[in-house]
Amino acid sequence: MRGPILACLSPARVPPARVRRLRARLAELYGVPRMPPHGHPIAELVCTVLSQSTNDRNRDVAYLRLRERLPTWEAVRDAPVEEVEEAIRPGGISKVKSVRIQQILEAISERGDLSLDWLPDVGVDAARAYLCSLPGVGRKTAACVLLFSFGMHDIPVDTHVSRVGGRLGLFREGAGFDELHDAMLELTPLGAELELHVNLLRHGRRTCHARRPACESCAMRRMCPGRIA
Numbered sequence: 362m363r364g365p366i367l368a369c370l371s372p373a374r375v376p377p378a379r380v381r382r383l384r385a386r387l388a389e390l391y392g393v394p395r396m397p398p399h400g401h402p403i404a405e406l407v408c409t410v411l412s413q414s415t416n417d418r419n420r421d422v423a424y425l426r427l428r429e430r431l432p433t434w435e436a437v438r439d440a441p442v443e444e445v446e447e448a449i450r451p452g453g454i455s456k457v458k459s460v461r462i463q464q465i466l467e468a469i470s471e472r473g474d475l476s477l478d479w480l481p482d483v484g485v486d487a488a489r490a491y492l493c494s495l496p497g498v499g500r501k502t503a504a505c506v507l508l509f510s511f512g513m514h515d516i517p518v519d520t521h522v523s524r525v526g527g528r529l530g531l532f533r534e535g536a537g538f539d540e541l542h543d544a545m546l547e548l549t550p551l552g553a554e555l556e557l558h559v560n561l562l563r564h565g566r567r568t569c570h571a572r573r574p575a576c577e578s579c580a581m582r583r584m585c586p587g588r589i590a
């Protein structure tokens with residue numbers, strides 16, 4: 362069995378009509394997710410740090426323990442690092458994550474308030490640049506904060522989105538992380554950010570698996586240059 366062929370089209374050459382067809386097919390399969398922006402950017406940022414190298418359940422347990430023990434972000438920032446580490450232990454690599462969370466909160470505080478509520482006021486490019494200047498924060502984390510907290514025009518490209526998008530021919534083969542995010546932004550219509558992110562992720566989890574994509578039964582196979590014959 363040969364592996365899937367990766368991207369054959371550069372981002373600039375993905376025709377909008379093709380994106381519309383892919384989007385429509387995914388929506389037939391998985392629906393159109395409705396998740397209004399929750400308006401809590403620091404919570405999103407901390408959750409994204411906690412989600413590294415663990416599953417959703419352990420991330421949530423770690424997050425809830427942290428909020429129970431240290432109910433404000435100021436308290437998390439100012440607590441002894443061992444206290445943060447102990448609170449988030451169920452999320453794994455808590456030594457690294459506790460330091461990173463406190464570094465981020467310290468960096469945000471340098472502007473004055475410990476708040477990111479101002480991000481929508483400066484526009485998506487400046488907001489993204491600011492988030493990416495925080496310790497350890499990259500494009501994916503920044504996109505999670507902007508999209509899930511405020512509904513801004515950004516789209517996280519995680520392992521599922523990059524794999525499925527690559528097989529569907531949306532990305533240049535070998536594209537790096539920044540290029541993947543730029544390409545995804547370029548091809549995603551305004552207002553379709555959440556839908557495309559969630560539905561590509563669902564397809565990656567349910568059908569287009571990393572090692573053994575279920576191409577034979579995949580509803581996208583006729584549209585997929587990366588399918589296994």
Ligand code: SF4
Pocket residue numbers: 365525528529568569570574575576577579580581582585586587588589
């Ligand atoms: S046909 Fe479906 S499962 Fe196979 S590579 Fe394409 S999207 Fe993935």
